[in-house]
Amino acid sequence: QKEVEQNSGPLSVPEGAIASLNCTYSDRGSQSFFWYRQYSGKSPELIMFIYSNGDKEDGRFTAQLNKASQYVSLLIRDSQPSDSATYLCAFKRAGSYQLTFGKGTKLSVIP
Amino acid sequence: EAQVTQNPRYLITVTGKKLTVTCSQNMNHEYMSWYRQDPGLGLRQIYYSMNVEVTDKGDVPEGYKVSRKEKRNFPLILESPSPNQTSLYFCASSPLWGRASTDTQYFGPGTRLTVL
Numbered sequence: 001q002k003e004v005e006q007n008s009g010p011l012s013v014p015e016g017a018i019a020s021l022n023c024t025y026s027d028r029g030s031q032s033f034f035w036y037r038q039y040s041g042k043s044p045e046l047i048m049f050i051y052s053n054g055d056k057e058d059g060r061f062t063a064q065l066n067k068a069s070q071y072v073s074l075l076i077r078d079s080q081p082s083d084s085a086t087y088l089c090a091f092k093r094a095g096s097y098q099l100t101f102g103k104g105t106k107l108s109v110i111p
Numbered sequence: 112e113a114q115v116t117q118n119p120r121y122l123i124t125v126t127g128k129k130l131t132v133t134c135s136q137n138m139n140h141e142y143m144s145w146y147r148q149d150p151g152l153g154l155r156q157i158y159y160s161m162n163v164e165v166t167d168k169g170d171v172p173e174g175y176k177v178s179r180k181e182k183r184n185f186p187l188i189l190e191s192p193s194p195n196q197t198s199l200y201f202c203a204s205s206p207l208w209g210r211a212s213t214d215t216q217y218f219g220p221g222t223r224l225t226v227l
Binding site for chain 1: 146
């Protein structure tokens with residue numbers, strides 16, 4: 001069964017704070033995990049991917065993966081108003097051609 | 112400029128009137144896919160194509176058709192649209208989808224379809 005759960009939010013954080021976005025998945029065959037950002041009325045754009053347990057950092061973004069707990073998260077440090085968007089997590093099974101998305105978490109960064 | 116294009120961007124039509132939404136990519140990607148996005152339901156995959164003449168159903172294929180006669184184009188066809196197909200549609204492409212852990216999908220700008 002393919003399923004991705006995300007807190008729909010909205011999640012509100014003050015400017016400069018750390019925003020924490022979480023995602024759980026039920027498919028233990030999941031291999032790769034992706035975080036996409038989608039501004040209102042726009043198409044999704046990839047922020048980060050992760051496929052090994054642990055943390056992966058890229059600028060202000062850190063993705064964390066725990067396959068044993070079936071949990072992936074995205075931390076945004078020093079949040080900016082321009083980070084206000086909906087964040088979609090997604091996963092892909094090994095060898096699969098399909099990408100399964102969560103419903104997204106809406107983030108608002110308050111100036 | 113490397114991109115995925117979709118046309119039209121906005122379309123209002125009536126029930127039963129056949130329509131085609133075009134998708135084209137200029138990145139020589141093998142993999143292309145169609146998604147629909149609905150409030151509260153997120154992004155759901157309709158059809159995908161691993162290469163020319165190779166297509167397969169996604170999670171919500173009913174009421175849709177696709178074809179992949181050329182590598183760059185992947186049109187979505189609604190033979191007899193119904194109001195429940197009112198949605199935001201995205202086309203996406205990827206160079207190596209399925210073969211590498213880290214390949215990613217590039218999305219088009221979206222087509223907002225309203226079926227009355």
